[in-house]
Amino acid sequence: MNAVAELGPYLVLILVGFLPTEIWRMLGVVAMRGVDEESELVVWIRAIAVAVLAGVIAKLTLIPPGALAGIPAPVRVGAVAIGLLAFLLVRRSVFAGVAAGEAALIGGTLLWNW
């Protein structure tokens, strides 16, 4: 039994979602002056944050949840590659990347099952 049900999902949201996020905003209010956005510590922390986010992106693609798991893995990986390529080619437009990736995912799955 998942412990989420014991503690109550809303309490969990506040404890492990709201507080870990809000602390950085409130620290920002307190610090406000005298922090250089390119200081070495901030660069290192930001690199960790980028790597965590990249890990989430790759896991969602390769070890996907729910309905996405029903799409063949080569189609998922190919769609990400096509989306990224379209993003880079079309003036680094997020919209172009997402549209191309989605079209490749759906078109690719239809072709795969044909």
Added chain:
Amino acid sequence: MIVRTGAIWDMQVAGHRMSSTPTPDPPRSATAIFFDGMRASATSVFSYVLIGTYIGVGALGHDFGFSLIWAMLSTLLVWVGPGQVILITTLGGGAPYLEVALAVGLSSVRLFPMVVTLLPLIKTPATRYRELLLPAHLTAVSMWVEALRLLPARPREGRIAFCNGLAIGFMLAAHLGTVLGFQLAGSLPPLLNAGLLFLTPMSFLCSTTRNARLLVDRLALVFGLVLGPLLAWWQVGLDLLWTGIIGGTAAYGLYRLREALR
């Protein structure tokens, strides 16, 4: 909408204007400026990115078994797309609370330098501390990028109201996406449902790539993409944390090495 707020205010604003740009705008109340901010959000590309991203968040929330109210509350309280995706996927996947809190916290560290750089732009000598709490809570990538772009053209007096309006406009777009994604995820055929869930990794990959302008960020992105699934497949405990610490530190180390060799 133009609201006149009395002679003293008009004189102050007129005096301010004489020394700056000669635009003949009439003075505006805080409410009018708040709606200026909301209007600015409606014409920003980020509103559409947010709708797309939060359709993904809503669909993920549905597939991991959370309620719609919970998903919307997470948008209101957490208000960082990447953090919410980490929260929903780790919590829904049964990860220990400590790992969830650390992963969400680490992914939100970027808010700290954003708040630190935004607040000095919006405060005046008369601003009270507590007036800064709402714009600080509303700070997210979308609001921060647009605020830094739009604020220099606006008089300092109304900047807090403008930022609040801008961010709440963005948040409305996010809620719209959350509701749409949540409802669609339960009623669409599996292929389109998969397409909704795919919005999150695809849009995050593009926006993270776009934001990674420095070598250290690009290296961290690549290392994270490789390490994330590897550590998960090897069933390393707290795999996302280790992905961040190992990938981020390696990227930082290589960046320092290159600086030293220059």
